[in-house]
Amino acid sequence: MTDMAPRRRGRPARKDMDSGPSAQQKILESARAEFAERGYDKTSIRGIAKAAGVDPALVHHYFGTKDEVFAAAIEVSFEPALMLPALLADGMDGIGERLARYFIGIWENPVTRAPLLAIMRSALTHDAAAKVLRTFVLRRLLERIAEELDVPDPTFRAELAASHMIGIAFLRYVIKADPLASADSEQIVRMVAPTLQRYLTES
């Protein structure tokens, strides 16, 4: 896959078939920015290529269809979530509180919040985006978490916990509905922790 064009230094000229890890990374970053800004529907392979300064064929070459580019782009945004199984492996004592605090932390930080909001927006407005999220990302993540749990229906339990945190994010950061929007994050952690603890540990 490295035989498309010689690697070169500096900013690649448009229409050139720049390749190598830096072009791939640049495409991913452009894809993430385009999907976040325009939503799933209005983002095109051509637009991503233009923003990355590469030929559209190179986007196809590395990532395939628009759905596959989307999956790769949103996987980057879920990197913080990929930490979750490691958090769980530390043991189940106080796991509800640790998870609640970790999740709120991701949403409090504008850098990690923005791409997640873009994903929610795309999933709500475009079935194809919802399908990618469901198939490529969410399922794998929930199953990795479930492996660490010792309860009946562990994937169902993991998804119930996730649903609560997603709903809080929706009301606090999207709708910005008080009192949740202006509540102290530790107040939320205190209330939510026992719920997550029950879902993830009590049979």
Next chain:
Amino acid sequence: MTDMAPRRRGRPARKDMDSGPSAQQKILESARAEFAERGYDKTSIRGIAKAAGVDPALVHHYFGTKDEVFAAAIEVSFEPALMLPALLADGMDGIGERLARYFIGIWENPVTRAPLLAIMRSALTHDAAAKVLRTFVLRRLLERIAEELDVPDPTFRAELAASHMIGIAFLRYVIKADPLASADSEQIVRMVAPTLQRYLTES
């Protein structure tokens, strides 16, 4: 406000200033359909008027700005939620289970689900829609529920309970992510009921 035009029978001709409760009702129904189908951004007073077969001035006359039409349109969709305070007034014994079952029932029914999805979609994609939802609808609803509760921070508690149900709706009906998407609704009620019960009754 009834001096604009005489009431008449049958379907009003376009461009006519039909008035009275039937025109008002027709405008509301058209507004609801337009917002649900096109989303907040692409819906216009002119489009709503055209769908209702009335003059745009009549839409302004009855409902004011686009934001105010939106507020009136989504309030209809929240009619099932307006039952919640009555449900609460029946007493706190087993309220978590009754609420969970009632809420899931609203989302299981395509007729009541469709407008709620349209509202979530509009709120995620348009700040003005989020503001209307937050200001006109959600706050009033949460405060009415809070009046029935005997806990500290009752509005915060009500919103936490709401956040969980909204998150479940998002994963089950929007993303359609298994296992939550194909779970039996009673299985969800069983797991969620103790959470709602705790938020709404335990200090």
